[in-house]
Amino acid sequence: MATGTAGVCRGWTTLPIRTPSGEPAPVQSIASGLGYPGDGPQHAFSKDLGRVTYSTVTCGQTPDAFATLCSTKGLNPALESGYAVTHTITVAHQLGSDGLVIAKLSGRGDKDADYVAGVVRERAGA
Known part of the structure; x- marks a missing residue:
C-alpha cells in the first residue's frame, strides 16, 4: 500500500x-x-x-521487534503482528516519552518463536 x-x-x-x-x-x-x-x-x-x-518495514527488522516485545512486555506476537510492532516502535521513538501509541496484535507467536530465536542467535554470533 x-x-x-x-x-x-x-x-x-x-x-x-x-x-x-x-x-x-x-x-x-x-x-x-x-x-x-x-x-x-x-x-x-x-x-x-x-x-x-x-509505511513499510523490512523482514530483517521484524524479528528484532518481536524479540523486543517478548523481552520487555512478555508478549509473544505472531510475526504478522511483528511488522506492526516494528513500525510502532519507530513511531514511539519519534513521539518521545509523552507520546501514546496503540498497536493491535493478533495471532499466536509460539509458532514463530523458534524462527525468531534462530535469527536472534545468528545475529549475536552464537
Whole structure:
C-alpha cells in the first residue's frame, strides 16, 4: 500500500506493487499471511481519501521487534503482528516519552518463536 500504484490485482482495483509491465510483482515475507502484492480496495480508498497512511518495514527488522516485545512486555506476537510492532516502535521513538501509541496484535507467536530465536542467535554470533 505504501509503494503500490493504482491497478487491478486479483480482480479488484487497489494499489498493488507491480512490475514495470503492470503485473502484480513477486513479494516475500517471513510471515505466512503477508506475501501478497496488494490489499483490499477499502484500503486503497481510505488512502486516497487521506484517512490512513501506510509505511513499510523490512523482514530483517521484524524479528528484532518481536524479540523486543517478548523481552520487555512478555508478549509473544505472531510475526504478522511483528511488522506492526516494528513500525510502532519507530513511531514511539519519534513521539518521545509523552507520546501514546496503540498497536493491535493478533495471532499466536509460539509458532514463530523458534524462527525468531534462530535469527536472534545468528545475529549475536552464537
